[in-house]
Structures are given as structure tokens and as C-alpha cells.
Amino acid sequence: MRSKPLSSFLNIMLVAFGTGILTILLLSSSQISEKLNKNSKDIDLVVGAKGSPLQLILSSIYYIDFPTGNIPLKDAKELSANPWVKRAVPLALGDNYNGIRIVGTDSNFVRLYDLRLQSGKFWAQDFETTIGATVAATQHLKIGDRFYGAHGLTGSSDVHKTHAYKVSGILQAQGNVTDNLILTNISSVWKMHDPAEEKEHEHTDKKEEHPEIQDKEITSLLIQYRSPMSVVMFPRMVNQSTNMQAASPAMESTRLFSLIGVGTETLQWFAVLIMLIAAISVFVNLYNSLKEKKYDLAIMRTLGASRFKLFLIVIIEGLLLTLVGTVIGIAFGHACLGLIGHFQESSQARLSGTIFLKDEIYLLIAGLGIGIFAAVIPAVQAYRSDISKILSKN
Amino acid sequence: MVTLKTVAHRYNNLSEIIFENWQVDKTQQWLLLGESGSGKTTLLHILTGILKPSRGEVIINETSIYQLGAKKLDQFRGQHIGIIFQRPHLIKSLTITENLLLAQSLAGLPLNRTRIHEVLDSLDVASKKKAYPSELSQGQLQRVSIARAVINKPSLLIADEPTSSLDDKNTNAVLNLLLKQSELNGSTLIVATHDKRVKDAFTNTYELK
Numbered sequence: 001m002r003s004k005p006l007s008s009f010l011n012i013m014l015v016a017f018g019t020g021i022l023t024i025l026l027l028s029s030s031q032i033s034e035k036l037n038k039n040s041k042d043i044d045l046v047v048g049a050k051g052s053p054l055q056l057i058l059s060s061i062y063y064i065d066f067p068t069g070n071i072p073l074k075d076a077k078e079l080s081a082n083p084w085v086k087r088a089v090p091l092a093l094g095d096n097y098n099g100i101r102i103v104g105t106d107s108n109f110v111r112l113y114d115l116r117l118q119s120g121k122f123w124a125q126d127f128e129t130t131i132g133a134t135v136a137a138t139q140h141l142k143i144g145d146r147f148y149g150a151h152g153l154t155g156s157s158d159v160h161k162t163h164a165y166k167v168s169g170i171l172q173a174q175g176n177v178t179d180n181l182i183l184t185n186i187s188s189v190w191k192m193h194d195p196a197e198e199k200e201h202e203h204t205d206k207k208e209e210h211p212e213i214q215d216k217e218i219t220s221l222l223i224q225y226r227s228p229m230s231v232v233m234f235p236r237m238v239n240q241s242t243n244m245q246a247a248s249p250a251m252e253s254t255r256l257f258s259l260i261g262v263g264t265e266t267l268q269w270f271a272v273l274i275m276l277i278a279a280i281s282v283f284v285n286l287y288n289s290l291k292e293k294k295y296d297l298a299i300m301r302t303l304g305a306s307r308f309k310l311f312l313i314v315i316i317e318g319l320l321l322t323l324v325g326t327v328i329g330i331a332f333g334h335a336c337l338g339l340i341g342h343f344q345e346s347s348q349a350r351l352s353g354t355i356f357l358k359d360e361i362y363l364l365i366a367g368l369g370i371g372i373f374a375a376v377i378p379a380v381q382a383y384r385s386d387i388s389k390i391l392s393k394n
Numbered sequence: 395m396v397t398l399k400t401v402a403h404r405y406n407n408l409s410e411i412i413f414e415n416w417q418v419d420k421t422q423q424w425l426l427l428g429e430s431g432s433g434k435t436t437l438l439h440i441l442t443g444i445l446k447p448s449r450g451e452v453i454i455n456e457t458s459i460y461q462l463g464a465k466k467l468d469q470f471r472g473q474h475i476g477i478i479f480q481r482p483h484l485i486k487s488l489t490i491t492e493n494l495l496l497a498q499s500l501a502g503l504p505l506n507r508t509r510i511h512e513v514l515d516s517l518d519v520a521s522k523k524k525a526y527p528s529e530l531s532q533g534q535l536q537r538v539s540i541a542r543a544v545i546n547k548p549s550l551l552i553a554d555e556p557t558s559s560l561d562d563k564n565t566n567a568v569l570n571l572l573l574k575q576s577e578l579n580g581s582t583l584i585v586a587t588h589d590k591r592v593k594d595a596f597t598n599t600y601e602l603k
Contacts, residue, residue: 299483301543302444304472306465370403388445391479392435 007285008321014369015325016332018365021271022148022331025264027241028340028360031351033257036062039176040249040299042112046236047071047079048220053247060091060220061249066153070243079221079238082346084230087112089222092189094239095149095160100135101181102149102165102220104189112222113178122183126191129165129184135171139233141167149192160192176283186218197214221288223247282321282374286314290378298387309384318375319368326367330360395420395582396441396550402451403436410448413437416600418582421547423573425593428602429569433438436587441584445470455549465503472501476543478553478572482535485587490514491513493522502541513541517571533564540571544579551581553561555592557589569595 040061048056049069058065073090080088089112093106109115110122120143125131131141141147145167151158165184173179223246225234231248238246290297297310338353398416405411411433418424428434439445441559442457452459455474462470484493494510515581517537522530530538536556543551553572557565569585569592576583585592593599 204581244444295483297487299479299485300496301468301470302442302477303497304468306468308465309500330444392439 001055001234001341007288011282012325012328013286014274014281015322016329017330018271018274019048019326019331019367020336021267021274022363023330023360024336025267025271026082026357026363027261027262027333027353027355030165030357031213031355031375033057033178033253036253036256040253041176042224043222043249045235045238045246045248046220047076047223047244047246050245053204053227053245056245057249057252057284060222060295061177063093063103063181064200064248068220068245069078070219071221073216073218074263075204075242075244076218076221079223079242079244082234084226084234087224088227090186090218091220091222093153093188093219094189095151095192095243096153097147097149097165097182098139099154099181100139100180101153102129102184102189104184104186106185109183109222111198112224113174113176115174115178116172120167120171122169123185124168126185127163128168128188129164130169130171131167131181131182132171132179134179136170141170143167143170163188163192190216208214250271275366275390278322278325280372282318282371283377286318286375286378287381290381293383294390297382297385301387302391310385311379314379314384315375316371316384318379319371322371322374323364324365328362329352329367331365395422395455396584397451398441399442399451399453401447401452402592403440403445404448411498413440413450413602414600417426417600418584421577421580421581421582422501422598423596424450424585424598424600425574425596425600426584426600427475427588427593428586429588432602434588434602435554437587438552440552442475442477442552443467452544452584469502472497473503473546474549476546476551477521478540478543478551480555480558481526481537482532484538484542489524490530491540493527493538494545495575497545501546503546513545514538515542516575536568537571538588540575544575544581547579548581550582551579552577553583553585555587555589555594557587562591565589565591568581 040057043061046056046060048067049061051068051070055065056068058069076088076090079085080090086337089105089108091193093101093110094380095102103109107122114224118136119135131139133322136140139147146164146165148159148161148164151160165182223234225231235246238244274355297313299305300310300313334353334356335351337351341353342352344351396418398413402412404409413433426434433561436445441454443452446460454470455492457469457470459467462533471523475548484490485496488496491507491510494513495505495507498505511520511523514523517540519530519537520536520542521539527535527538531587551572552592556568556572560568571582572585573595575581585596
């Protein structure tokens with residue numbers, strides 16, 4: 001190893017690169033699925049406007065995509081009163097503050113996510129808000145501060161200047177989406193879009209009506225079932241008898257994963273391929289250096305080393321190369337993920353590089369396996385070498 | 395001490411070299427004389443347990459060495475036989491001291507730095523203890539290789555063509571070192587060479603024809 005620093009370096013880099021990719025895949029997929037599960041923990045069903053069920057789940061549970069549209073409040077109320085429903089949480093989306101979504105909802109939301117206050121109180125009056133822990137930290141908002149919401153889910157080009165929101169409470173960190181939300185009541189969201197007041201506000205297309213306001217509409221409804229029996233019946237009932245759609249978070253998450261899965265699988269094979277190339281490269285390195293070291297090894301035999309000892313020496317060299325590579329790779333993977341998390345825009349699914357998994361042990365074992373695999377042929381050769389021949393050739 | 399009994403070796407089923415019986419007594423100093431191609435290296439390898447002869451028996455210190463198992467034989471060689479090669483062949487990535495420590499550890503003996511210093515001192519290379527082989531001159535390297543051969547106080551010290559590439563003055567110096575070291579360590583010495591200049595220093599000669 002010391003005699004060929006460059007090729008050893010190449011071996012270590014290859015192993016490290018392969019392990020690094022696998023580490024990133026392993027960590028990110030486990031973190032994402034954990035985050036997804038945590039956020040949809042107690043929600044059995046989401047009811048919203050017809051459209052893509054995945055989009056409905058993404059917008060109403062993970063607050064990532066745009067909502068599918070609106071549903072009439074009247075219909076939502078009817079569903080909430082259904083005997084199968086244990087709890088129904090209405091959501092009214094549509095505004096943001098510096099990219100953070102403002103969610104109009106009621107006290108059921110608090111119970112659904114089991115929210116606790118860090119300071120202040122929950123929203124009660126119109127335009128009062130309770131903000132997530134991360135929001136308070138990143139936007140430097142304190143209780144009593146006022147801010148203006150902007151129309152849309154991102155960007156602040158179209159600010160609702162007529163009403164200012166006021167911070168009345170800050171939530172404890174929950175470790176889920178609520179850390180990154182601004183909660184208020186539904187009527188605040190409605191009032192923001194009230195055409196009477198909107199008129200004062202310069203609006204480019206005044207003719208475009210806001211039907212969501214006229215007929216009192218909300219974005220979606222999060223539903224908890226009373227009994228598991230409803231799993232089959234309730235979604236079918238919603239989809240067939242109303243003009244709304246029902247989507248199950250569990251089912252859609254699975255579907256989402258099978259979609260992402262194709263990509264991660266390709267990357268996985270790519271990483272495995274790199275590991276394979278690394279194994280061949282370690283093998284070639286050991287094989288070539290064996291030619292040069294043959295004499296050294298023969299001398300060691302004359303000094304009393306057994307055949308088995310030479311075998312071990314070559315195996316250990318291979319192990320050392322891949323072990324160093326694997327450790328660097330795992331560290332590299334964590335660093336990369338930390339970096340990705342640092343520059344990530346969507347704070348809902350931020351990745352962290354400081355979480356270690358048990359599965360990483362398998363990566364280490366795989367690295368060692370590759371070392372042994374690559375070293376075994378050169379090691380057997382070292383074991384079998386005829387030292388009399390090597391010494392007399394000189 | 396060393397006994398060669400009806401030893402013969404056959405290469406590739408062609409010619410067979412038959413070696414005369416040979417009896418070497420304790421602390422004797424012998425010259426093994428033969429032209430190149432006379433089977434000198436073969437006999438040395440047979441004597442050191444590296445090459446198993448097709449026939450016959452080699453007894454060193456009352457042990458018939460080819461009846462030992464492979465691992466035992468390697469260990470026996472490490473502990474009882476010191477070999478000096480034509481060229482020094484130290485391990486390049488280790489310092490002089492580390493090379494000698496390796497010789498102790500491979501023989502399965504306890505590491506002893508005082509002994510290393512003592513041997514290097516007696517060969518006048520103690521100052522190079524921490525140097526790497528590439529930093530030493532050819533003469534110094536040869537002395538270190540002698541040090542490595544005697545570090546474990548072998549009962550049999552074997553040198554293969556130690557003087558072939560040296561001038562008259564250095565040939566004498568090396569020979570004297572070998573004679574002195576074998577006495578110092580109580581070893582039996584066998585020097586294999588085709589170099590006639592060496593002849594006068596030895597009373598016992600085993601000649602290959």
C-alpha cells in the first residue's frame with residue numbers, strides 16, 4: 001500500500017464513491033419515509049376537489065403541491081356530520097408569508113396533531129395566528145408581531161395589504177409539518193379574499209370573480225374514522241355520491257414511493273456497479289503489487305512466516321483498502337446529505353446528515369466483503385507461491 | 395549438527411542431481427564450493443527447508459526437517475536458520491529496526507530491541523537504526539542483512555554468494571564479518587560460493603561437481 005500510493009488512492013476513492021451513493025440513498029429514503037409517515041400518522045382520509053389524489057395528499061398533508069381546487073363548505077359540513085367520521089378538520093389554503101403556508105382551520109386541527117403551545121395562545125379572533133416553532137425562528141416573529149399574507153402558495157408579489165395578521169401564539173416544535181405552518185381561522189382566509197375590500201386593492205383582473213368567497217368554500221377536509229370498518233365504505237361513498245374525491249394518505253404514499261422507487265433503484269444499481277468496479281480495481285492493484293512483492297513475501301517465508309500468514313497479509317491489505325474507502329464513503333454520504341439539507345428550499349422534508357442508521361453496518365460489512373472478494377485470488381497466489389523458484393530467479 | 399543423507403533432487407523429470415552425504419558438526423565453518431549450474435542454490439534451498447528434495451533426509455539439530463509439517467517447518471527455519479542472500483533484500487517500506495523486529499516476530503520470538511541494538515552495533519551500523527533501506531549504501535545494506543540473519547541466534551547460518559559482487563578488500567571484510575558473527579552467536583556457518591578467493595579462509599570444503 002505504501003509503495004503504490006496513487007493506485008491505493010484510486011481504490012479508496014472508488015469504494016468511497018460507491019458507498020457514499022448508497023449511504024445517501026439509504027439515509028434519504030429512510031428519512032423521507034419517516035417524515036411522510038409522521039405527518040400522515042393520524043389522518044385516515046383527505047377529501048377535496050376532484051383531481052389527482054396524489055396532489056390532494058401532497059397539498060393537504062405535506063403542504064408541498066398546489067391544492068386541487070375547492071369544495072363547498074356545505075358539502076364538507078355534511079360529510080363531517082357522517083356517523084363514520086370521528087373527527088373532520090377543514091383546511092383553507094391559498095395564502096403564504098415568505099413561502100410559508102397560511103392555513104385556515106379550526107380547533108380540530110390542534111387536537112389532530114396534538115399541538116402544544118410554547119408561548120401565547122391559540123388563534124381565536126379573525127386575523128390572529130399561531131405559528132410553528134420553525135417559522136418563529138426563521139422569520140424572527142414574536143408574539144404581537146404583524147405581517148401581511150400574499151396570495152398564492154409561494155412568492156410575495158400579490159400582497160393582501162388590507163388586513164395584517166397578528167401573531168398570538170407560538171407552537172412547541174412537533175417534528176412534523178406544523179413546525180412550518182402559520183395557523184389561523186377559516187374566516188380570516190375568507191375575509192382576506194372578500195371582494196368588497198379587495199376593490200380598494202389594485203387588482204389587474206377585476207372581472208375575475210372569486211367563487212370561493214361567494215359560496216363559502218374550503219380547500220379540503222382531513223378525516224379520522226370512527227372505526228376501521230369505514231376504510232372500505234367511506235371513500236367509495238364520497239367518490240360516488242358527491243362531487244368531491246377522497247384520497248387515502250397511506251395508499252398515495254405507497255404509490256408515490258413506487259414512483260420514486262424507479263429512480264432510486266437505478267441509482268442503487270449504479271452504486272453497486274461502482275462498487276463492483278472498485279472491487280476489480282482493488283483486485284488488479286493487489287495482483288500487480290503481488291508481482292513486485294513476491295520477493296518480499298518469499299523473504300518473509302525464509303524468516304519463518306507460514307504460508308497462511310502470507311495469505312492473511314494480502315487479505316488484510318485488501319480489507320484495509322476497502323475499509324478505509326467504506327468509512328470515507330459513509331462519512332461523505334452524511335456530509336453530502338447535511339449539505340443538501342442545508343440548501344434545501346422546502347423546509348417540510350428537510351434532510352439531515354447527523355442521523356445514523358443501523359443499516360449502515362451492512363454497508364460496512366459489504367465493504368469488507370468486497371475487500372475479501374478482491375484479495376482472495378492474490379492471497380491464494382501468495383499462499384501457493386514456490387519460494388524456492390522465486391529466490392533462485394533473483 | 396547438519397546431516398545430509400542420500401539426498402537427490404530431480405528437476406522436471408529430467409536430470410537428477412545426487413548430493414554426496416555430508417556431516418557438519420556444531421560451530422564448524424564450511425565452504426560450499428561449486429560452479430554456477432552445479433546445483434549449489436538447489437542444495438542451499440534443500441538445507442534451509444525451502445525445497446523438499448525428491449529423495450533423502452536432511453537433519454538439523456536432530457530434527458529431520460522435511461518430516462515437519464509445513465507450518466512447523468516455517469517456524470523451525472525462522473528460529474534455527476539464518477540466511478544471507480546474494481543481495482540484501484530488506485523490506486523497503488520498513489526501517490532497519492522494523493526489518494529486524496519483523497524477523498523476530500515472524501520467527502515467533504519475543505521482540506527485543508536491546509538485542510537489535512547489540513547486533514547492529516557489532517556490525518557497525520547502529521547509527522542507521524531509524525533509516526530506510528533506500529538511504530543506506532550497498533555495504534551497509536549487506537551488513538544489515540547479516541544482522542537480520544543472526545538476530546535470532548540461529549544454530550545454522552547460511553550465506554549464498556555473499557562476495558560475488560565485491561572487490562578483494564571488501565570480500566575479506568565480509569568474510570571476516572561472517573566468521574566473527576557465526577562465532578559470536580555460536581552458529582554453524584556454511585558459505586556457498588564459486589569464488590575461489592574465499593577458499594583460504596576455510597578449512598572444511600564441500601565441493602559440488
